[in-house]
Amino acid sequence: MANLQVNLCGVTLKNPVITASGTFGFGREYHELYDIGTLGGVSTKGLTLEPRLGNPTPRIAESRGVILNAVGLQNPGVEHFIECDLAWLKSTGTAVIANVAGKTLDDYKNICEKLDGLVDMVELNISCPNVKSGGMAFGIKPETVEEVTRYAKSGLKKTPLMVKLSPNVESIAANAQAAERGGADCVSLINTLTGMAIDIERRRPIIANNTGGVSGAGVKPIAVRMVYEASQAVKIPVVGMGGITCAEDAIEFLMAGATAVQVGTANFTDPLACPKIIKGLHDWCDRHGVQNVSELTGTLQLNGK
Amino acid sequence: MRDYQAKIVENKEIAKGICSITFDLGEEAVVRCGQFGDILVGGTHLLRRPIAICKVEGRLVTFCYQVKGEGTQKLQKAEAGSTLSVLMPLGNGFFVEKEEKKVALVGGGVGVFPLISVLREYKAEKQISAYIGYRNAAAVCGVEEFKKADKFVGVTDDGSYGEKMNAVQAFEADLKNGNRPDVVLACGPTPMLRALKALVEREGLTCYVSLEERMGCGIGACLVCVCNLTNGEHARVCKDGPVFNAKEVVL
Ligand SMILES: Cc1cc2nc3c(=O)[nH]c(=O)nc-3n(C[C@H](O)[C@H](O)[C@H](O)COP(=O)(O)OP(=O)(O)OC[C@H]3O[C@@H](n4cnc5c(N)ncnc54)[C@H](O)[C@@H]3O)c2cc1C
Numbered sequence: 305m306a307n308l309q310v311n312l313c314g315v316t317l318k319n320p321v322i323t324a325s326g327t328f329g330f331g332r333e334y335h336e337l338y339d340i341g342t343l344g345g346v347s348t349k350g351l352t353l354e355p356r357l358g359n360p361t362p363r364i365a366e367s368r369g370v371i372l373n374a375v376g377l378q379n380p381g382v383e384h385f386i387e388c389d390l391a392w393l394k395s396t397g398t399a400v401i402a403n404v405a406g407k408t409l410d411d412y413k414n415i416c417e418k419l420d421g422l423v424d425m426v427e428l429n430i431s432c433p434n435v436k437s438g439g440m441a442f443g444i445k446p447e448t449v450e451e452v453t454r455y456a457k458s459g460l461k462k463t464p465l466m467v468k469l470s471p472n473v474e475s476i477a478a479n480a481q482a483a484e485r486g487g488a489d490c491v492s493l494i495n496t497l498t499g500m501a502i503d504i505e506r507r508r509p510i511i512a513n514n515t516g517g518v519s520g521a522g523v524k525p526i527a528v529r530m531v532y533e534a535s536q537a538v539k540i541p542v543v544g545m546g547g548i549t550c551a552e553d554a555i556e557f558l559m560a561g562a563t564a565v566q567v568g569t570a571n572f573t574d575p576l577a578c579p580k581i582i583k584g585l586h587d588w589c590d591r592h593g594v595q596n597v598s599e600l601t602g603t604l605q606l607n608g609k
Numbered sequence: 610m611r612d613y614q615a616k617i618v619e620n621k622e623i624a625k626g627i628c629s630i631t632f633d634l635g636e637e638a639v640v641r642c643g644q645f646g647d648i649l650v651g652g653t654h655l656l657r658r659p660i661a662i663c664k665v666e667g668r669l670v671t672f673c674y675q676v677k678g679e680g681t682q683k684l685q686k687a688e689a690g691s692t693l694s695v696l697m698p699l700g701n702g703f704f705v706e707k708e709e710k711k712v713a714l715v716g717g718g719v720g721v722f723p724l725i726s727v728l729r730e731y732k733a734e735k736q737i738s739a740y741i742g743y744r745n746a747a748a749v750c751g752v753e754e755f756k757k758a759d760k761f762v763g764v765t766d767d768g769s770y771g772e773k774m775n776a777v778q779a780f781e782a783d784l785k786n787g788n789r790p791d792v793v794l795a796c797g798p799t800p801m802l803r804a805l806k807a808l809v810e811r812e813g814l815t816c817y818v819s820l821e822e823r824m825g826c827g828i829g830a831c832l833v834c835v836c837n838l839t840n841g842e843h844a845r846v847c848k849d850g851p852v853f854n855a856k857e858v859v860l
C-alpha cells in the first residue's frame with residue numbers, strides 16, 4: 305500500500321484528505337457513519353469570537369452540478385468550541401484545523417490567541433461571501449490580505465496558520481503572495497464563488513440572502529486553475545479544494561500543486577465521500593506505482609513546455 | 610443511520626402527481642414514525658431529497674412523494690430493480706407519551722405521509738382520529754391506511770372529496786363536538802401549521818409539528834436547515850427535528 309502521509313508546514317497528516325469548513329460541523333455527526341479519525345484532517349465550521357445565529361432560511365439552493373449556500377457563519381463561538389468540542393475532536397486522532405472568521409483585525413488576532421497551541425492549525429476565513437461586514441472585505445485586495453494575515457499571525461506563537469483565499473478576486477496569485485508576505489504558513493483555496501439562483505415562479509432568489517456561495521463538482525476546473533496559479537506564485541504549501549468528488553479529482557489538485565485537499569459539498573451528496581476518496585487514492589497510487597502520495601504534488605507539465 | 614444502497618421494488622403513481630416508491634434495504638432497519646430518509650437522485654443533482662418514511666415492513670421501506678421539481682421528476686423515472694442511495698433513518702420522529710391515549714393527526718399536502726407512519730406505529734395502543742386535507746379528489750391518497758384509524762375525516766380545498774374545508778378546520782369542528790385529544794400530531798404546509806398552532810394555543814392542547822426546510826447534509830453538521838425557536842435560538846430541522854413541540858417553534 306502506498307504511503308498517503310503528507311507534511312503540511314510541519315503538521316503530519318495521515319493522508320491529504322481534509323473535510324472542508326462548514327460542511328462537516330465539528331465532525332460528531334459524520335462520526336456516526338464512519339471513524340473520522342481516519343481522515344487527514346477536519347476543518348471546523350467557521351468560528352467567531354461571539355456565537356452567531358447566521359442568516360434566515362432558505363440557506364441553500366441547487367443548480368446543475370453545483371450548490372449555493374448562505375449559512376452566514378452560524379456557530380456557537382470559539383470558547384464554546386474549545387470547551388465542548390475540541391477535546392472530543394482531538395481524541396478521534398484526526399488533525400484539527402480551526403476555521404476562524406472575524407469582523408475586525410483585532411477579532412482575528414484575539415481568536416487566534418485563544419486557539420494558539422490548542423489546535424493543529426488555524427485556517428483564516430477572510431473570504432466568506434455570506435456575511436455583510438468583514439469576512440470577504442479582507443479577502444479581496446492583496447493589501448488587506450497581507451494585513452489580516454499579519455494580525456492573525458501575531459496571535460499565534462505555536463500553531464501554524466493557513467489562510468483561505470477567495471476566488472472572487474482580481475488575481476489569486478497576488479493574494480496568495482500577499483498571504484505569504486503576511487506570514488501565512490500555507491494557503492487554502494478556493495472558498496465559494498458568489499452566485500445567484502432564481503425561483504422564476506416567485507421572481508425571487510431562492511436563498512433568503514439573495515446571493516450565495518457556489519460550490520460542488522461544477523466549480524472544479526476553476527478551482528484547479530486557481531490552485532495551479534497560486535502554487536506557482538508562492539513557496540509555502542497550498543491546500544486545494546473546490547468540487548472534489550472522487551480520488552481522481554483530488555489527484556488533479558495534487559498535480560496542480562496542492563500538498564493536501566479539502567472536500568466539502570461532496571459530503572452532502574455522499575456522506576462517505578471522504579473515506580472513499582482515501583481508499584481511491586491508495587488504489588490509484590498502487591496502480592501507478594506511486595509509493596508516496598506526496599510525490600504527486602506539482603508534477604503537472606503544461607502543454608507546449 | 611446508514612447509507613443504504615437500496616433496491617427499488619416498486620415505484621408507481623398513487624394519486625395525481627403523487628408516487629409511492631418501495632425499496633428493499635437488504636436488512637431490517639429500526640425506524641421511528643416521523644423519521645425521514647434522504648434520497649440521492651444522482652446526476653447533476655448534488656443534494657439529496659428529504660422524504661418522510663411512510664411505511665416499514667421488514668426489509669421494505671416505502672416513501673410517498675409529490676412530483677415537484679427536477680429531482681422528484683427524476684425519482685419518478687427510477688425503475689424497479691435499480692438501486693439508489695438512501696440515507697436513513699434521520700431526525701427525531703414523533704413520540705406519544707404513555708399517558709396520552711387519545712391522539713389527533715392533522716395533515717395536509719405531502720404532510721399526510723409521515724402521519725401514516727404514526728398511525729401504523731400507534732394504532733394498537735392509542736385511540737386515533739385523523740383529519741386529513743387534500744387539494745382535490747384527484748390528490749386523495751392513503752385513505753386505506755387512514756380508514757384504519759378510530760376516526761377518519763378527509764376533506765378537500767374544493768369540496769370534490771369530503772367537505773370543503775382544510776384539515777385544521779375539520780379538526781376544530783370535531784373539537785367543538787367534544788372530541789378532545791390528549792395530543793395533536795401534525796404535518797403540512799406552514800400556513801396550515803400556523804393556523805393549527807394558534808388553535809392549540811387557544812385550546813391549551815399539546816401539539817407536535819413536523820417541519821420542512823431545505824437541507825444540505827441532512828445529518829446535523831452543516832446548519833443549513835435551521836428553524837427559529839421561541840427562545841431565540843436555532844434548531845436543526847434534520848437532527849433536532851423535524852418534529853418540534855408547536856409552542857417551542859416560530860412558524
Ligand atoms: C423532513 C422532510 C420530510 C419530507 N417529506 C416529504 C414526503 O413525505 N413527501 C413529499 O412529497 N415531500 C416531502 N418533503 C418535501 C420534499 O423534500 C421536497 O418536495 C423535494 O425535496 C423537492 O425536490 P425536487 O427536486 O422535486 O424540487 P426542486 O425544487 O428541484 O429541489 C431543489 C432543492 O430544494 C429542495 N427542496 C425543494 N422543496 C423542498 C421542501 N419542501 N422541503 C425541503 N427541501 C425542499 C430539494 O430537496 C432540492 O435540494 C419533505 C421535506 C422534509 C424536509
Ligand SMILES: Cc1cc2nc3c(=O)[nH]c(=O)nc-3n(C[C@H](O)[C@H](O)[C@H](O)COP(=O)(O)O)c2cc1C
Nearest residue numbers: 324325326350373429494495519520546547568569
Ligand atoms: C454549507 C457550506 C458552508 C460553508 N461554510 C464555510 C465556513 O464557515 N468557512 C469557510 O471558510 N468556508 C465555508 N464553506 C466553503 C467550503 O469550505 C469550501 O471552500 C467550498 O465549499 C468549496 O469546496 P467544495 O466544492 O468541495 O464544497 C462552506 C461551504 C458550504 C457548502
Ligand code: FES
Nearest residue numbers: 825827831832847
Ligand atoms: S441539513 Fe445539515 S444541519 Fe440540517
